Amino acid sequence: MATPGATILSDDVAGPIPPALRGILPVLIALPVLALAEVLLGASPFATYLLSVVGVNIILAVSLNIVNGMTGQFSIGHAGFMAVGAYIAGVTSLSLKEVALSFLPVAASDQVLFVVALLAGGVCAALCGFLVGLPSLRLRGDYLAIVTLGFGEIIRVFVQNTEAFGRALGLSGIPQYSSVAMVYFWVFLVVLVARRIAGSSHGRSLWAIREDEVAAEAMGVDTTGYKVRAFVISSFFAGIAGGLFAHFVPIINPGSFTFVKSMEIVVMVVLGGLGSTTGAIVAAIFLTLLPEGLRSLFGAMGAEGSLAQKVDQIRMPVYGVLLVVLMLLRPQGLFGTKELWDVLPRWLPRKKKGLS
């Protein structure tokens, strides 16, 4: 899958970009932009925080879309995998706090340890995904939803009662290694993986499972195998998102990973359009910034601080109404299964469509 220079992002882009450059072009563009953002945002901790949250939510939404959108399996326990990643990465970082790699400058050593912690969290989440997915993905339909829901709650309750994870008080003092650049590096990675899956024969198999599982099986698709693999990849990135999250919020506690968080991610995926990666991104950005926007709007209108804070609490009802309206007017989500460039106005350069 990882042939350099032949990524899905570039396969059918028309234009004069030399093939060798295409695969890494997004990186070449993204790196300076991120570096610039890092410098500009240095002065504003709130903007940095907000951007990081947006990034984490994008990772969660895009990774959940691999399961809920592309494969058509309904998982509603994504926050559970995020929690696994957050706590494992957090504990790893805490225990490695005093360690420094002597051959590296302190800052670089910290970042290396950060990546190690992230990967530890991601791998553990993926492992949980495998363990949860293997039995439940053999079943069809709602069973997976119930199992994943249960898993999310089990993780939360487990953490809440484990001394090593700080019980209900949560885990504090995790070194704040995270940066906007690091978050968006993972955003880039998850989008790349999702797009490559969508364009590969792997993605075609997932698509077939989503469309008609019996027919897919009759075609010779190893349905259970593909579903489990999609689930593991998705869980891995949820764990990474959790790990990133743990390294820029001052404290993580079980309250951050409740069923409400899971639903929030599901809403993002459904709103963006099941199966659309760019849809998930747009919805994640929109739904993350919406409460912030409302808060400052109410603030500007002269509302008292308490009212502005209530906006955060009425977020879920707003999501609910939004979903109902959307399901009535546009049941396939904003973009359906299409990507952003498929729904752009015609005069913009388009990518070729189609499976083949």
Next chain:
Amino acid sequence: MVALIGANGAGKTSTLRAVSGMLKPSAGRITLEGKDITGLKAHQLVPRGMAHAPEGRGIFPNLTVQENLELGAYLRKDTAQIEQDMEKGFTLFPVLKERRRQLAGTLSGGEQQMLAIARALLSKPQLLLLDEPSLGLAPQVTETIFRTLREVNATGVSVLLVEQNAHLALNAAHYGYVLETGEVVMAGVGKALLESAEIRRAYLGE
């Protein structure tokens, strides 16, 4: 061509699903060309020459006819040969060629059944399993499909057919089995079964 007939709930579909590896039989043995395939999964059987066109057609409604067919060749790597086989499929069912860019869900029932058969054939099967190909189709369309099935059969593809329509199935098949609550109660050459008094009474309403 072998037909499996029987009333509702006799176990026809389950038999087929067990043969194609979608169900695991709790007892008994299934062999394909002399090799034991009991308990193998569908994705392991397709490369061994088993193709299953499931009941209710099981096409992918949101993909085009062409894409449906491409999925039929899912496990094959010989691109050039696939093209040729697809053309062969289009000669069998010319209407599919006209509609190759159309979404499969917009085809008529008969066309969807044709698509399901053409798609199953694209995996280059030695054994084609068909579940109720006449389901919900006009008699004329059913006839076209059965004529084509006989053509396919003549090219060396074995066909195992499950049907409610005993008359049609036994007429087309070389050999037939009658299932009743999971057990074979009668077996014989298709035409002979058709003439037996019992069958006429039980399934043909005479």
